[in-house]
Amino acid sequence: MLIYGAGGHAKIIISLLRDAGFEIHAIFDDDPVGKTCAGFSVSNYDPGLQSAQPLILAIGNNMIRKKLAAEVSHGFANAFHPSSLIAPDVQFGYGNAVLHRTVIQTDTIIRNHCIVNTGALIEHECRISDFVHIGPGAVLCGNVTIGECTSIGAGSVVVPNVIIGKNCLIGAGSVVTRNIPDGAIARGNPARIIKQTHYGKENMAVSATYGRDGNELHSTGI
Ligand SMILES: CC(=O)SCCNC(=O)CCNC(=O)[C@H](O)C(C)(C)COP(=O)(O)OP(=O)(O)OC[C@H]1O[C@@H](n2cnc3c(N)ncnc32)[C@H](O)[C@@H]1OP(=O)(O)O
Numbered sequence: 001m002l003i004y005g006a007g008g009h010a011k012i013i014i015s016l017l018r019d020a021g022f023e024i025h026a027i028f029d030d031d032p033v034g035k036t037c038a039g040f041s042v043s044n045y046d047p048g049l050q051s052a053q054p055l056i057l058a059i060g061n062n063m064i065r066k067k068l069a070a071e072v073s074h075g076f077a078n079a080f081h082p083s084s085l086i087a088p089d090v091q092f093g094y095g096n097a098v099l100h101r102t103v104i105q106t107d108t109i110i111r112n113h114c115i116v117n118t119g120a121l122i123e124h125e126c127r128i129s130d131f132v133h134i135g136p137g138a139v140l141c142g143n144v145t146i147g148e149c150t151s152i153g154a155g156s157v158v159v160p161n162v163i164i165g166k167n168c169l170i171g172a173g174s175v176v177t178r179n180i181p182d183g184a185i186a187r188g189n190p191a192r193i194i195k196q197t198h199y200g201k202e203n204m205a206v207s208a209t210y211g212r213d214g215n216e217l218h219s220t221g222i
Pocket residue numbers: 117135136152153154169170171172173174185186187188209210213214215
C-alpha cells in the first residue's frame with residue numbers, strides 16, 4: 001500500500017493499515033525534504049514507483065484530496081480498520097478510509113475518497129458523496145445525505161432524513177436538524193448557518209480554516 005500525505009491524518013492511516021495487516025511500501029508528500037512519518041521516510045510522488053500497488057490519499061483536507069485524486073496515476077484502495085463494524089450490504093467506491101471503532105449501518109452508500117473518522121456512526125440508508133469527511137464521533141442518523149467535499153465536525157449529530165449540500169462545513173458539536181444548502185458553514189445546537197460561501201477560492205479558504213481549527217491534517221503546501 002502507498003500513502004500520499006505525511007501529516008497527522010497519515011499517522012492514523014498508517015496505524016490503521018498496520019492493524020489491518022498491510023505492508024506500507026512508500027509515503028509521498030509534496031514537501032518531503034527531511035520528513036519522516038511514523039518512522040517511514042517520505043519522498044515526492046513518483047507515478048512509476050510500485051505502480052501495481054494501490055494508494056490511499058491520507059490527507060484530511062477534502063479539497064486537497066479532490067485535487068490530488070485527479071493527479072495521481074496509481075489505483076486507489078479502501079482502508080478499513082479491523083475494529084470497524086460495517087453492515088454487509090454497505091456499498092463503497094474507492095479511496096475511502098474507515099477508521100477505528102466506526103459503525104456503518106445497513107443500506108448506506110459511501111462513494112469515493114471519504115474519511116469516516118474515529119468512532120463515527122453512520123446509520124441506515126445514508127448517502128455519502130465523494131471527498132466527504134465525517135469527523136471523529138459524529139453521528140449521522142438514518143437516511144442522511146451528505147454532498148461532495150462536505151465536512152461534518154467532530155461529535156456532531158445529524159438528525160434523520162436531513163440533506164447537507166456540497167462544500168459545507170458543520171462545526172464541531174453541532175446538532176443539524178434542517179437541510180443545509182451547498183457551501184454553508186453551520187454550527188451550534190440547533191445548527192445555524194453562520195456563513196454562506198461560494199465555490200472556488202473562497203471555499204478553499206474555508207477548507208484551510210477548517211484544517212487550522214480542527215487539525216492540520218495535510219502537508220502538501222497548498
Ligand atoms: C482527527 C481530527 O481532529 S478531525 C478534525 C475535525 N474538525 C472539527 O471538528 C473542527 C470543525 N470546525 C469548527 O468547529 C470551527 O470552530 C468552526 C468552523 C465552526 C468555526 O470556525 P471559525 O469561524 O474560525 O470560528 P472562531 O474560532 O473564530 O470562533 C468564532 C466564535 O464561534 C465559536 N465557535 C467556534 N466553533 C464552534 C462550534 N463548533 N460550536 C459552537 N461555537 C463555536 C467560538 O467560541 C467563537 O465564539 P466567541 O466569538 O463567542 O468567542
